Amino acid sequence: MIEAHELTKFYDDFLAVESVSMHVPAGEVLALLGPNGAGKTTTVRMLTSILAPTSGWARIAGYDVVKQPALVRAHVGVLTEQHGLYERMKAVEYLDFFGEVYRLKPEIRKKRSYELMERFGLTFALGKQLGEYSKGMKQKLALVRAMLHDPPVLLLDEPTSAMDPQSAKLVRDAIVELQQDERTFLITTHNLNEAQALANRIAIIRRGRIIASGDFDELARRFVGDPRMELRVRGELNGLAKDISDMVSVEESGSNWLRYTVADPNSTNPALIQRVIGLGIEIVTLAPMTQSLEDIYLQVVKEDEAQKGDPDEHLR
C-alpha cells in the first residue's frame, strides 16, 4: 500500500532525505521515528505528492507519487504537524468544505462528518467556531478531516501529541480499528510508547537516512540483544545458575533470583522451567524484563553517532 524505493530529496545543495525505502502492506502501521530535522516531514510530503523526489520512486495505493499526484492525494489522508484549521469557520462548515474538495456528495459528507465527530466525541462542538476549540479538540478535528474521504492510506504526524490521555486512547483505538479494515498507516511520532503499542514495523530515520527498521522484536534483538528474563525462586538458588548455563546466558544473580538472556524464549523457557522444577526448586515468577522502544531508539542513535560522527557536521 505504501512503497518507496531509494527516495531522495535535495533542497538545492542540502540533502534532506537520502535513499529512503519502505514497504508497508495494507493493514499495517509503520512508525517513523527520528529527531527533529531528520527528514520525517519531507518524506511524508513526498509520499503525499506535495514535494517531488529528486530521485527514487514511491507508490501510494498503487499510484505513482510523481506521475499521478492527484490520485495519490485522493487516496491518502494526512494529519499535518500543525493542524492549520480555519478559525473563523464552524466545524460543520470546515468538514463540508473539505468534503466538497474531495468531491464527496453532500449527503455523504454530512453523514461522514457526523459519524467521525461522534467517534471522537466532538458532536457537541459541530456548530462551534474552530477558534473556540481547545488544542486537543483541534487535533481530533484535523484527524476527522484526514479520515473524511475514507482513504486507504493515512499519514499521521504526531497524531496524539496535544491530547489528554482519554482522547489519545480514542485515537489509538480508532487506528487499531482502521488497521483491521486493511487501512495502512505511516505515523511519525516522538511518543515511543505509542509507536511501540501501535506499530507493526518501526523505522528510525536520522540525517535523512533510515538507519534501522524492522518489527520491535527484530530491532530489540539487533540493538539491545536477546530478550532478558528474570527468574525468582523460593529459597536459595543453590548453584542453579551453573545448572542452566547450557540453556541460557546468565548475566547476574542474587540469593533467590537470576537474570538471563535467551535467543528464543518460546522454546527455551518451557524446557528451563521443567529443569528447575526437576531440580526441586520452586519457581515464584519467571518474567520478561521490559525492553522499551526508547532503549532501542537510543541505542540505534548512539551506534549511528559513533559510526558517522557529529550530526551537525553533516548539515554544514
Place this chain on the structure above:
Amino acid sequence: MSTYAKPLEFTPEAPKSTLRTTLSNALIITRREMRDSFRDWRIIAPIVILTFLFPFLAQFVAGRFAAFVEGYGAAVIGTRTVPFLLMIVGFFPISISLVIALETFVGEKERRSLEPLLSTPLTNTELYIGKTLAAMLPPLISSYGGMIVYLLFLVLGDLAWRPPWALVVQIMLLTTVQALVMVTGAVVVSSQTTSTRAANLLASFIIIPMTLLIQGESAIMFLAPDAESPNGIGALWAIIGGMVVVVILLLRVGNGLFNREELLGRTLDKLNIRGTFRKIWRSIRAIDDKGTPAVNLVDWYRHGVRRSLQHLGLAVPVTIAVFVAAFMGGYLVGQLPEWQLHLPQNLPLQGVAGELNIYTGFFFGTNPALAIFSQNARILLGASLLAMFTFGTAALILTPAVYVVLGYILSQVIAAGYSPAFMIPAILTHGIVEIPVIVLATAAALHLGAVITRPPSGSTVGQSWTTALGDLIKIGLGIIVPGLLVAAFIEAYITPVVLRAALGG
C-alpha cells in the same frame, strides 16, 4: 457497525481535467475564502465605507468643485475632475485586494492552514485560480458598486452630469486590470515569503509602480488632447492594453510559482547573496544539467556552451521571427506616404564611396572597432538587464529596433530609385557574424526573463533563473563577446573596403 466498515471504491483512472472541472474546483476555494473574508469586520468595514460613503462624499466634492472653478471661468477643470474622481472612487476599494491577496496567500502559510489544502487532490492551477478570484472579487464588487453610486448621484443629482461613456468604460476596465495586476503581483510576492510582515514589505514593489501609474493616468485624464473624445482617451486605451499584457505575464509567473514545491520550500525572507553567486558560478562552469564543472576550456566550449545553447530552446526561433518582423515592419512603414523621406534621386554613389572614411571617423572616432564593439555590447547588456525585470520583453523591443530602421532605410533607398544591392555588402560583410551573435544574445536575454514565467518541469523558479543567468553569461563569454569583437573589426576595417569596391569608388 464500525464507522470504517467499508473502504471506498477507488477510481481506477485520474479524473479528466477540463476547464469546467478546473473552474468548479477553483470556485470551492473562492466560496470558502469569500465567506471567511466577509466574516472579518476589518475587511467588511472599509468595503462598506468605500462603496457607499466615499462615493457620496466624492460626488459632493465634484459638484462643489465644478461650480467653484466655473465661477472663475475654468469649467474645463471641473469637467475633467469629475471622471478623475470616478477613477479614484474605483481605485480605493481595489487597493484592498492587495491586502486580501497577501492575507489569503501568506496568511494561510503563516497559520499553517495551507498544507492540509495542498494535501488534497486539487491541482495547483485550481488553487491558484480559486485564491486569486477570492482576493479580487470582493474589492472589485465594492469598486464597481462605488462607481455606480458615484455615477448615480452625479447623473441624477444637481450636476446632471452626462458622462462620456467610452471614458466610463475605460475607467471600469482600468480598475479591473489594476486589481488583477495587484492580485497577481501579490501572489508572486506571497509565494516567496513565509510571513505577512515580509510580504507587506515586499508589497511596496507593487504599490510604488501602481502609484506612479495612477499619477500618470490622472495627468492623462487632465491633459490629454482627446480627453473628451467620444472614443475615450487614446493613451488610456494603450495603458489598458499594456496592463493586460502585464496581467497575462504575471498570471503565468503566478501560476508557475503557485505550486506545492515553491510554496513549501522557497522563501525570500532571507536573501542568501553569497549562495546565489556560488550557484551562478557553478552554473557558468557546468558542462551538463547536473552541474559537472568543465575540466578545461575546450570541454567548457564543447559541452558547456553547447548545453547552454540547447537550453535557449524556443527563444531562438522566436527572436529570429521578431527580427524578421521588425525588418519587414520597418520596410512596410517606409511604404506609407506620410513616412516617406523623399531622398534625392540619381546621386552618384561613387562619390559616397569616397567619403566613407569621413563618415566612419565621424561616427566612431579614431578607434572605430572598439567604438562599434562598445556600442553593440552596451545595447545588448542594457537589453539583458531590462529583460530580467520585464519577463524578457525588453530584449525583444530594444535589439530589433535597429532592424526596423534598416528595413525602413531599405524602403527609402528603393523608393528613391537606387538599387538595394549596395546594402548587401554594407550589412552582410560584418552582419554575417554580427547578426547571429545579436540574435543569440537577444534569445539568451529573452530566455532569462521568460524562464520565470514557466520554469522547466522539476525546477523551481530560482533554480531555473540561476541556470538561465549562467547560460547567458556562458554564451556571452563564449560566443557573444568574441563574436562582437570580430564583427566590430570587420565592420571598421573590411566592410568599408568591400563597400567601396561594390560602389566602384
